[in-house]
Amino acid sequence: MGQEVRYRVRGGRPLNGTAFIQGAKNAVLPMIGAALLASKGRTVLRNVPIIQDVRRALELAEYIGAKVEFHEAERTIVIDASQLNDPERAVLPAEIAARFRGSVLFVPALMHRMGHARIEGVGGCNLGSRNLDFHYRGFARLGAEVTEDAERNHINVEAGNLKGGRLYLDTPSHTGTENLLMAAVLTPGTTVIEHAALEPEVLDVIEFLGRMGAKISGGGTGLITVEGVKELAAVEHTIMSDRIDAGVFAMMAAATGGDVSLVGANLDHLGVARWKMEQMGVQFAQQGAVLHVHRDPNTTLRPINAVTSPYPGFATDLQSPLMALATLADGESYIHEAIYDGRFALADELNKMGAKIEVDGTRAIVHGPTQLHGAEVVAHDLRSGAAVVLAGLAATGETVVSPGYPVDRGHSQFATRLTALGADVVREELD
Numbered sequence: 001m002g003q004e005v006r007y008r009v010r011g012g013r014p015l016n017g018t019a020f021i022q023g024a025k026n027a028v029l030p031m032i033g034a035a036l037l038a039s040k041g042r043t044v045l046r047n048v049p050i051i052q053d054v055r056r057a058l059e060l061a062e063y064i065g066a067k068v069e070f071h072e073a074e075r076t077i078v079i080d081a082s083q084l085n086d087p088e089r090a091v092l093p094a095e096i097a098a099r100f101r102g103s104v105l106f107v108p109a110l111m112h113r114m115g116h117a118r119i120e121g122v123g124g125c126n127l128g129s130r131n132l133d134f135h136y137r138g139f140a141r142l143g144a145e146v147t148e149d150a151e152r153n154h155i156n157v158e159a160g161n162l163k164g165g166r167l168y169l170d171t172p173s174h175t176g177t178e179n180l181l182m183a184a185v186l187t188p189g190t191t192v193i194e195h196a197a198l199e200p201e202v203l204d205v206i207e208f209l210g211r212m213g214a215k216i217s218g219g220g221t222g223l224i225t226v227e228g229v230k231e232l233a234a235v236e237h238t239i240m241s242d243r244i245d246a247g248v249f250a251m252m253a254a255a256t257g258g259d260v261s262l263v264g265a266n267l268d269h270l271g272v273a274r275w276k277m278e279q280m281g282v283q284f285a286q287q288g289a290v291l292h293v294h295r296d297p298n299t300t301l302r303p304i305n306a307v308t309s310p311y312p313g314f315a316t317d318l319q320s321p322l323m324a325l326a327t328l329a330d331g332e333s334y335i336h337e338a339i340y341d342g343r344f345a346l347a348d349e350l351n352k353m354g355a356k357i358e359v360d361g362t363r364a365i366v367h368g369p370t371q372l373h374g375a376e377v378v379a380h381d382l383r384s385g386a387a388v389v390l391a392g393l394a395a396t397g398e399t400v401v402s403p404g405y406p407v408d409r410g411h412s413q414f415a416t417r418l419t420a421l422g423a424d425v426v427r428e429e430l431d
């Protein structure tokens with residue numbers, strides 16, 4: 001499991017200065033899966049975030065037979081997937097795969113390169129029910145045989161004779177779209193994916209696959225068409241910047257009355273979250289590749305209503321930091337989490353810090369403004385971890401966030417980047 005980690009935050013300092021926004025977690029994970037589709041050459045991925053999910057994905061890639069190098073100082077991964085030919089290794093073992101959600105994105109490579117896949121576990125944030133039925137049903141519609149070994153809790157996928165088909169997603173699933181795309185690109189014939197996801201990371205993955213030689217049209221329209229090709233080439237790609245990381249840093253600047261320049265952040269990628277933050281009193285100015293974020297420390301934040309929905313709606317991954325930010329706003333904020341039913345464990349943690357949040361199922365009312373105070377709080381998942389760090393920055397006294405692993409899953413060098421902005425945040429590894 002590795003070393004136990006916690007974050008120690010002493011609040012009261014405004015964030016000021018320049019921060020570098022990391023490469024997107026939710027783009028690099030599918031791209032590592034896609035790199036395994038190339039049977040020749042070496043894939044080079046640049047602007048890779050140094051996060052635990054990437055480390056787990058590389059361990060999984062090595063497990064199934066790829067050669068990988070992570071040049072952390074250069075933020076570059078090199079993947080040679082030419083030797084994926086041992087069918088015995090066509091397994092996603094629980095000890096690695098159950099530690100991150102992106103493990104499910106390895107199934108298309110296993111299907112195409114080894115003919116079958118055994119899934120012994122898929123992880124990710126603990127956010128309530130998170131099904132994978134669209135993925136499995138989609139593989140089956142392309143001709144794969146998907147069976148469940150209920151006793152062992154394993155899923156087996158036999159590729160058999162794959163053939164293009166018409167696929168429909170009940171909701172525009174992010175990884176569902178990416179996974180079905182990756183399954184379709186090497187499947188003979190035409191595949192159509194209806195009600196496909198529109199997230200910028202999905203478009204970045206389409207660009208990457210296109211560079212590899214895949215024939216994909218309609219990305220960003222909700223109706224994607226794929227013409228299967230015989231093989232894909234290993235190529236070089238620079239990963240887009242992480243809009244959730246950017247949103248978290250913007251909200252942290254807002255919480256502390258700060259003034260920051262976020263290098264690599266793209267305001268357009270924030271979708272509705274941009275407008276919500278502006279309504280609260282946050283000022284944005286995009287200058288080329290730098291996003292400037294300012295919140296006047298002499299004003300109080302205004303309360304907000306937010307309902308999470310797929311892109312360009314309010315991103316569920318920004319809902320947790322928004323809840324923390326809303327505790328500082330003058331009045332009642334209303335938040336409806338419409339994607340996950342288990343994301344409000346955060347409310348109890350913020351209430352330990354003095355917040356007044358009432359939860360009713362997937363709806364919450366935040367009564368602000370509160371002067372938060374430091375406390376020992378739990379990071380139930382990646383974004384609730386970031387949210388309690390945000391609350392700690394605005395609180396009096398010291399906040400101790402544990403476990404730190406969920407934060408390390410998705411935010412690269414978090415304490416270092418916050419310290420560079422003037423915050424007092426320490427990442428501690430316990431013996």
Ligand SMILES: CC(=O)N[C@H]1[C@@H](OP(=O)(O)OP(=O)(O)OC[C@H]2O[C@@H](n3ccc(=O)[nH]c3=O)[C@H](O)[C@@H]2O)O[C@H](CO)[C@@H](O)[C@@H]1O
Nearest residue numbers: 026101102129130131132133134135173174175176317339
């Ligand atoms: C690695 C990655 O990219 N993770 C992101 C991805 O997760 P992920 O791709 O897992 O999220 P989805 O878009 O698939 O899930 C959205 C909703 O659809 C449901 N669903 C999904 C698939 C399925 O087969 N059946 C089903 O019912 C889920 O339970 C959930 O309620 O998008 C989420 C929503 O923007 C983000 O919070 C995650 O950060």
Ligand SMILES: C=C(OP(=O)(O)O)C(=O)O
Nearest residue numbers: 101102124125317382383
């Ligand atoms: C829910 C998240 O990630 P994952 O899908 O990898 O669990 C997240 O990034 O907030």
